[in-house]
Amino acid sequence: xxxxxxxxxxxxxxxxxxxxxxxxxxxxxxxxxxxxxxxxxxxxxxxxxxxxxxxxxxxxxxxxxxxxxxxxxxxxxxxxxxxxxxxxxxxxxxxxxxxxxxxxxxxxxxxxxxxxxxxxxxxxxxxxxxxxxxxxxxxxxxxxxxxxxxxxxxxxxxxxxxxxxxxxxxxxxxxxxxxxxxxxxxxxxxxxxxxxxxxxxxxxxxxxxxxxxxxxxxxxxxxxxxxxxxxxxxxxxxxxxxxxxxxxxxxxxxxxxxxxxxxxxxxxxxxxxxxxxxxxxxxxxxxxxxxxxxxxxxxxxxxxxxxxxxxxxxxxxxxxxxxxxxxxxxxxxxxxxxxxxxxxxxxxxxxxxxxxxxxxxxxxx
Amino acid sequence: xxxxxxxxxxxxxxxxxxxxxxxxxxxxxxxxxxxxxxxxxxxxxxxxxxxxxxxxxxxxxxxxxxxxxxxxxxxxxxxxxxxxxxxxxxxxxxxxxxxxxxxxxxxxxxxxxxxxxxxxxxxxxxxxxxxxxxxxxxxxxxxxxxxxxxxxxxxxxxxxxxxxxxxxxxxxxxxxxxxxxxxxxxxxxxxxxxxxxxxxxxxxxxxxxxxxxxxxxxxxxxxxxxxxxxxxxxxxxxxxxxxxxxxxxxxxxxxxxxxxxxxxxxxxxxxxxxxxxxxxxxxxxxxxxxxxxxxxxxxxxxxxxxxxxxxxxxxxxxxxxxxxxxxxxxxxxxxxxxxxxxxxxxxxxxxxxxxxxxxxxxxxxxxxxxxxxxxxxxxxxxxxxxxxxxxxxxxxxxxxxxxxxxxxxxxxxxxxxxxxxxxxxxxxxxxxxxxxxxxxxxxxxxxxxxxxxxxxxxxxxxxxxxxxxxxxxxxxxxxxxxxxxxxxxxxxxxxxxxxxxxxxx
Numbered sequence: 012x013x014x015x016x017x018x019x020x021x022x023x024x025x026x027x028x029x030x031x032x033x034x035x036x037x038x039x040x041x042x043x044x045x046x047x048x049x050x051x052x053x054x055x056x057x058x059x060x061x062x063x064x065x066x067x068x069x070x071x072x073x074x075x076x077x078x079x080x081x082x083x084x085x086x087x088x089x090x091x092x093x094x095x096x097x098x099x100x101x102x103x104x105x106x107x108x109x110x111x112x113x114x115x116x117x118x119x120x121x122x123x124x125x126x127x128x129x130x131x132x133x134x135x136x137x138x139x140x141x142x143x144x145x146x147x148x149x150x151x152x153x154x155x156x157x158x159x160x161x162x163x164x165x166x167x168x169x170x171x172x173x174x175x176x177x178x179x180x181x182x183x184x185x186x187x188x189x190x191x192x193x194x195x196x197x198x199x200x201x202x203x204x205x206x207x208x209x210x211x212x213x214x215x216x217x218x219x220x221x222x223x224x225x226x227x228x229x230x231x232x233x234x235x236x237x238x239x240x241x242x243x244x245x246x247x248x249x250x251x252x253x254x255x256x257x258x259x260x261x262x263x264x265x266x267x268x269x270x271x272x273x274x275x276x277x278x279x280x281x282x283x284x285x286x287x288x289x290x291x292x293x294x295x296x297x298x299x300x301x302x303x304x305x306x307x308x309x310x311x312x313x314x315x316x317x318x319x320x321x322x323x324x325x326x327x328x329x330x331x332x333x334x335x336x337x338x339x340x341x342x343x344x345x346x347x348x349x350x351x352x353x354x355x356x357x358x359x360x361x362x363x364x365x366x367x368x369x370x371x372x373x374x375x376x
Numbered sequence: 377x378x379x380x381x382x383x384x385x386x387x388x389x390x391x392x393x394x395x396x397x398x399x400x401x402x403x404x405x406x407x408x409x410x411x412x413x414x415x416x417x418x419x420x421x422x423x424x425x426x427x428x429x430x431x432x433x434x435x436x437x438x439x440x441x442x443x444x445x446x447x448x449x450x451x452x453x454x455x456x457x458x459x460x461x462x463x464x465x466x467x468x469x470x471x472x473x474x475x476x477x478x479x480x481x482x483x484x485x486x487x488x489x490x491x492x493x494x495x496x497x498x499x500x501x502x503x504x505x506x507x508x509x510x511x512x513x514x515x516x517x518x519x520x521x522x523x524x525x526x527x528x529x530x531x532x533x534x535x536x537x538x539x540x541x542x543x544x545x546x547x548x549x550x551x552x553x554x555x556x557x558x559x560x561x562x563x564x565x566x567x568x569x570x571x572x573x574x575x576x577x578x579x580x581x582x583x584x585x586x587x588x589x590x591x592x593x594x595x596x597x598x599x600x601x602x603x604x605x606x607x608x609x610x611x612x613x614x615x616x617x618x619x620x621x622x623x624x625x626x627x628x629x630x631x632x633x634x635x636x637x638x639x640x641x642x643x644x645x646x647x648x649x650x651x652x653x654x655x656x657x658x659x660x661x662x663x664x665x666x667x668x669x670x671x672x673x674x675x676x677x678x679x680x681x682x683x684x685x686x687x688x689x690x691x692x693x694x695x696x697x698x699x700x701x702x703x704x705x706x707x708x709x710x711x712x713x714x715x716x717x718x719x720x721x722x723x724x725x726x727x728x729x730x731x732x733x734x735x736x737x738x739x740x741x742x743x744x745x746x747x748x749x750x751x752x753x754x755x756x757x758x759x760x761x762x763x764x765x766x767x768x769x770x771x772x773x774x775x776x777x778x779x780x781x782x783x784x785x786x787x788x789x790x791x792x793x794x795x796x797x798x799x800x801x802x803x804x805x806x807x808x809x810x811x812x813x814x815x816x817x818x819x820x821x822x823x824x825x826x827x828x829x830x831x832x833x834x835x836x837x838x839x840x841x842x843x844x845x846x847x848x849x850x851x852x853x854x855x856x857x858x859x860x861x862x863x864x865x866x867x868x869x870x871x872x873x874x875x876x877x878x879x880x881x
Contacts, residue, residue, distance in 0.1 A: 237747050241731070241738045248724045254682060255713070255721040256736035257704025 061332025076324030082302025098159025100299025101166030106276030109136030125194035137276020145268025217285035386435035413589035458530025468515030520551035609870030638688035663845030681706035716803030725777035730758035782813025
């Protein structure tokens with residue numbers, strides 16, 4: 012390669028750059044904490060202790076991470092096909108409808124049948140909500156970024172309407188569905204109680220965490236060990252070469268979006284079937300957007316996504332603890348850090364790259 | 377009289393490519409100076425240096441005798457140099473007036489500049505036959521008028537020297553004639569015009585002097601009156617040593633590919649491949665010569681199924697594959713394709729070599745049953761092909777981008793040849809490839825021919841076409857200008873490539 016652009020060693024690309032970006036994001040966040048009038052080191056201490064200092068902290072961290080793995084994988088799969096799916100928020104939201112409809116509607120069936128069906132319904136509803144923008148891009152040329160953003164709004168309005176008018180029991184004030192009593196996913200607390208007689212702190216962590224791990228493996232397998240994955244990556248890396256190879260790019264765009272939406276949809280399994288056992292208004296709570304930061308930070312690789320999802324889980328849990336301990340710092344601080352990570356990982360990715368390229372090209376000479 | 381422009385010892389490299397080698401060129405004030413050469417000869421690079429797009433590694437530029445440093449197009453414009461690019465730099469939804477003013481607004485309010493430009497346009501229209509409606513939207517103008525807007529833009533900014541890069545490529549003959557009249561008037565009014573082209577006839581028609589470039593070097597500068605089309609063709613193509621491959625006579629067999637009246641029109645309705653008919657038999661190499669951009673790329677894309685013909689047939693082993701319009705099906709019929717542009721189509725730079733080595737065959741059952749892709753099988757296959765084709769380094773896990781041009785080409789060639797196709801279509805097999813690899817690739821192609829395979833070769837390197845082909849077709853402006861044997865005279869082929877045909881006349 013002719014110098015100039017500077018190919019970096021792999022470890023720099025996958026480890027050093029994300030780490031640097033995170034550090035800078037934290038430093039800037041630290042400055043914000045100073046401006047608020049608190050000690051940033053103390054704040055960091057509270058956050059770390061809040062997330063890693065107890066079983067409860069760990070459980071919450073992993074619960075958040077479960078959501079972020081799904082949405083992070085969703086964003087990453089689309090990235091590999093060169094698509095920017097910003098609609099995970101809406102896809103997960105619509106998927107919640109699938110989970111709830113099956114969970115509530117098929118309650119008369121035994122749970123080993125209902126739960127797989129509900130999981131499948133989540134994935135299918137999410138997939139459909141992403142497939143439509145995929146179709147519009149592939150066949151009609153509408154840009155996926157615009158359509159997925161718009162589909163978030165459509166999902167939000169649609170869900171308010173459906174929950175309020177059709178799923179909410181008339182006697183209830185809150186905008187939410189009736190409780191799913193028959194088929195829900197067990198939490199670790201219940202498992203420990205029922206099978207081992209142990210008392211665990213009450214946390215939302217449930218068996219869906221294993222589904223997340225499975226999904227991460229499945230995405231890796233799909234992308235690097237199947238023909239479809241090869242085609243997805245080819246379309247993303249070089250559409251002209253993909254066409255030369257006889258790959259139907261339109262088809263791949265639609266399939267990839269459906270897979271992406273399906274993964275985002277699984278996030279609803281964690282929330283609706285695993286934690287709330289009902290369909291709540293706005294239960295996604297921004298996890299779809301966090302997925303973008305997670306995928307960026309995880310370099311669109313499932314392993315990286317698992318790690319960065321845990322990091323964001325840590326920030327969320329630690330941030331909650333921090334907002335209890337320091338009333339001056341609200342939980343929105345985490346949103347600030349998250350925003351900074353997206354800023355440094357995405358928008359300013361090239362801020363450090365040229366300098367690093369100079370250093371490493373020099374070293375290699 | 378001091379020359380308008382002097383380029384002294386200009387040298388420019390792009391990585392391994394030596395685009396301009398110590399070029400010294402003097403352009404007289406008030407003249408039309410042509411620069412000709414094949415694609416990749418370094419004409420555009422040289423002009424881009426003059427216009428501030430690139431910076432020369434070495435050398436000096438003098439304008440009217442004064443040494444100048446040109447770091448950007450703004451510098452060039454301030455020194456009175458204007459450029460009309462091959463692909464216009466116009467804002468379609470803007471009016472002619474707004475486009476002309478673009479970059480010379482001269483203040484926060486646009487009004488005064490527009491008023492001034494309107495007066496100026498009227499004057500220019502009068503002086504140089506450059507009539508355009510100042511209020512027309514540029515996007516709605518025909519190409520010929522868009523080009524006039526480009527010229528007006530340059531003149532409005534005070535250009536004394538006007539560079540035109542392949543200006544007639546997009547024009548009809550009538551529009552071209554009008555352009556030449558305009559250029560003549562510009563010269564008569566004391567402006568200097570530099571005309572970059574590969575069309576010999578244009579050079580002969582309007583230039584005062586002509587410089588020939590070949591492989592980055594300026595090989596000659598002639599007074600147009602004292603030279604001839606034949607001499608220029610020879611200079612352009614070069615008498616450099618032929619890399620002749622040893623090969624026996626061809627033993628052509630059955631017709632494998634039969635192209636009949638093939639036509640393909642682009643979105644604007646311009647035929648880019650125009651009523652092309654030819655055949656390729658087994659055991660022979662048919663070469664298509666021509667200056668790039670004359671429909672060869674489109675022809676390759678049609679035959680390989682990437683695009684669908686507007687009309688005509690592509691009969692491959694008795695079957696019309698044109699109507700398939702699908703590279704995968706075409707490939708399964710037994711056709712292999714080494715695309716012209718390695719980086720763009722042939723491989724995927726961010727994939728490792730083993731993955732690029734299965735592009736187009738990734739679904740093959742030998743690489744994993746069903747939907748699976750067996751990584752070990754992919755790597756093993758790649759390793760075997762790398763040894764067979766002497767790819768260096770023979771590392772299937774190295775990123776495709778990290779191989780040299782020659783080795784990338786061997787990876788692609790290995791992939792396509794190993795499939796044992798009945799017909800191989802090859803575009804620019806040795807573009808940007810080092811000498812050693814060229815020889816290897818040529819030998820491989822000959823060996824394939826001797827196995828009784830049919831080969832269709834497209835190359836802008838005339839030497840290559842001549843040394844490999846058993847029959848040569850020359851393409852110009854989407855049409856086949858004629859067929860010649862491999863022993864055909866270089867000069868004659870050069871003329872055909874420039875669109876001068878005794879057959880046609």
